[in-house]
Structures are given as structure tokens and as C-alpha cells.
Amino acid sequence: MRTLLAFCCISFLSGDAYPTPPGRSLIDDNNTNVTADSSTTKYIRIGDGTYQEFEFPQNTKGVIVISSQYQSPANRKGRRNWKQTVNVRSLEPEVLSILNVSDSGHAGPVKSYIISIRSGLPGRAQLLIQLLGMDQDSVPVVIEERTDYSIRVASGSDDPAAQLMLSGGLSHFSENPVLFALLPLIFINKCAFGCKVEIDVLKGLLRKPAPLLLGIAGQFLVMPLYAYGLSSLGSLPKALALGLVITCSAPGGGGGYLYSLLLGGDVTLAISMTLVSTVVAAAAMPLSSALYGRLLGVHAALHVPFVKILGTLLFIAIPISLGMLVKLRLPRLTRVLLALIRPFSFVLIVGGIFMAYQMGASILANVRPQIVVAGVTVPLFGLLLGFGMGKLAGLAVPQRKTVSIEVGVQNSLLALAVMQLSFQRAEADFASQAPFIVALSSTSEMLLMVMGHFIYHKLCAATARTDT
Secondary structure, three states: OHHHHHHHHHHHHHOOOOOOOOOOOOEOOOOOEOEOOOOOOOOEEEOOOOEOEEEEEOOOEEEEEEEEOOOOOOOOOOOOOOOEEEEEEEOOOOOEEEEEEEEOOOOOOOEEEEEEEEEOOOEEEEEEEEEEEOOOOOOOEEEEEEOOOEEEEEOOOOOHHHHHHHOOOOOOHHHOHHHHHHHHHHHHHHHHHHOOOOHHHHHHHHHOOHHHHHHHHHHHHHHHHHHHHHHHHOOOOHHHHHHHHHHHOOOEOOOHHHHHHHOOOOHHHHHHHHHHHHHHHHHHHHHHHHHHHHHHOOOOOOOOOHHHHHHHHHHHHHHHHHHHHHHHHOHHHHHHHHHHHHHHHHHHHHHHHHHHHHHOOOOOOOOOHHHHHHHHHHHHHHHHHHHHHHHHOOOOHHHHHHHHHHHHOEOHHHHHHHHHHHOOHHHHHHHOHHHHHHHHHHHHHHHHHHHHHHHHHHHHHHHHHHHO
């Protein structure tokens, strides 16, 4: 591959006709050579100007060479000013990024410029090439602008991220051994939460469903809008922006009622909100995907995993219903489950963080700073939004905490499933950076809050004993 790239660079610099070596397709969809239009004079070109599209391997650094035959008009003394430069921009930065533009230092009527590039996702990146005249002391003058050249990035098996995934670095999420180890613990923990459900609270929610409605409004209306605003503000690539929006359109995560227990929230309300939001997600996620996909200019057909949504509902409802039955019929077993619920919950939080880091190692290998910043702010914004909405609605403090947690903690695995089902592998993994970052940020931030809550109450208890 390096030999091939070096050969191409030498061909560019020498100005010879651009060859078509094996594996380098310069044919369009109609099986005809893509050639430049010679009907008008054009000063800038790549190679000899014969071909307009060049193929480049995925996730690779390299160079292209642009030459300019522009000659400035002669002045009164018959001399020409050779001051000029080129500006190059990729119109699809997630496919191809421009690293550097430098003058080759070649003197004479034909100027050459070396463009350092880096390929990313497979696809086609159109180039915007501007020849700028530097004759004047003011703003440079655009002499010529071309958008007919493009680079097609081809998927390659030599991609390090692809090799890591194929070798088991990412593996399929359902095959993760940590997940299998945690499944019995998760099931028992959900049964224990069923023992915490209060029937009177459920009846009260049927009469006054304000907390449930607040959760739906925050999760499916405000959070996706916030993600769209962040994407526009941070100029995120389309795939990353869509991944962030879909993540913020997901229902409350199964860990919501776990955090509500540890932080003094209303556990019965938390379980009810998780179940209701998961049902609503079956309609809300497709609507959100269609709306924001259009706004972002992403025209891919997004596949909402209805089977996974149904599976999530059953995996929550069945053990919790079993726990409610245990509470009614087996009081001794109920006491055992309630004693295990807090230590099991803490183990699940730590195990969730470890599993997310392990599964996302390859996806997050080249993560962009913008998506990290955006992902870190999503749970914090959701927590503040939910708490503020609860306070405005006059809810009790435990209910405010629960609404806050349910809005701030998303089921990122559902968003991850949407990305993996809707795009090709490389693009899906690129878009999946958003749900992974949000999941890691959410779990880490909530763990810090739980530890802070625990330390605060320990100090308060110690202070109370000292005063007495």
C-alpha cells in the first residue's frame, strides 16, 4: 500500500498521465472514464487533469499534488507576479479530511502544491479547490474555483479498527462474557426491585400522572432538541449528529430505578416511568428519527428495533412482577432480596462501566473531542431539566429526583441498536460513538453522585452522633 501511494505521488509530481494501477478504480457508474472537461481553460488540476475521481484506502494518510498553470498578467515593466496559493477543502470531512497544504517550492510557470490528506469512512468526498491570487495587499482574489475533483475512499481489510473488531476486540454485544456473568445478577436485582413496588403509589399515579407526563415530555421532546442544538453548535459530522439525536430520543434506561433507590428517589415511580417511556419509544423514536434525520440531511432509512424494545419491556416487567408476587406470598424471601438490592446495584453499576469500556474500545479509538464534550453534557442537562420540571410542577423531593434521573439516564443500547441496524459497519461504528460516550458519561456521573450521596449521609450521621 505504501509503495502504491508513493508511486502515485511521483506520478503527480512528474506531471505524467495519471495511471490506473490495480485496485484503483477511475470508472463511474456507467463504466465510462471520468475525464475533465477541456472545453474551457482551467488553470488548476490534479495529475494531468485527465481523471476527476481517485480512489484511496480507508483510514490512511497520504498526499495529492495539485498543479497550477496560471500566469498573472505582465506589469508595465513586462514582469509577472507569481504570488499565488491554493485553498483545498473536503466537502465530506468524515470521509476525507485535509491535514495540510504546502507549496512544493518548485519555481517556474507551473506551480505545485502538496495536499496532505487522511481518509476516514468509506464514501465519496468532493473537493473544493480554490486558486488564490496574492497580488494585492488586501484580501486574496479567487482566480479559479473547482469542485469537479473527488476522492473515493474504499473500505479496506487493513483498517486497524476493523481488524480489532474482527479479532474480538468489539465482538457482538450479546456475546460479551461480562454480560452473561451479570445476567443472573440483573434478574435477581429486578426481582428485588419488584419487592419495593408500592401498590398505593401505583394507584396514585393513575389518578395523578403528572410525573409520567413530565418524563415523556423531557425525554422525547426536549432532549432530542438539545442534542440537535449541540450538534449544530459543535459542527458535528452528520453520522455523529444523528447518533447523538437518536441517543437523546431513547427512553429511560433500566438503571433509572436503580439510581432512584440509591439517591433517595421514588422507586415505584421510577419503575413506572421506565416502563411507560419504553412503550412510548416505539412511536416516538421513529418520529424523532424522521424529523431530525431530515433536518440533518441524513436520508438513510433508520431501523427502530421494535423487537429489542419489546424485549426490554419483558425483561423489566417479568422479574419485577415476580418480585411483587414474592412480596405478597414469601415475606422471608422478600427480606433477603431487599438486603441484597443495594450491594447488587453497586456491583451492576461498576460492571456496566467495565462492559461499556470493553465493548467500545475500538469504536472510541479515534473519538472526536466535540462528541466527548457533547456526550458529557447530555446526562447533566437531562438531570437538571428533569429536576427543574419537577420543581415547577410542585412534586415532592423524592419524585423530583426520580423525574430528574429518568430524563437524564437514557437507554443507550437502544440507540446503539438503531445505528448498527441502519448503516454499514464502519459508518455504524462511527455513529455509535455518540451512544457509547453518553452511556459512559451517564454511568460515571451517576456513580459519582451515588458516592457523594453516600459520603454526605455518613458525615451527617457522624455529626449527629457527635452533637448528641
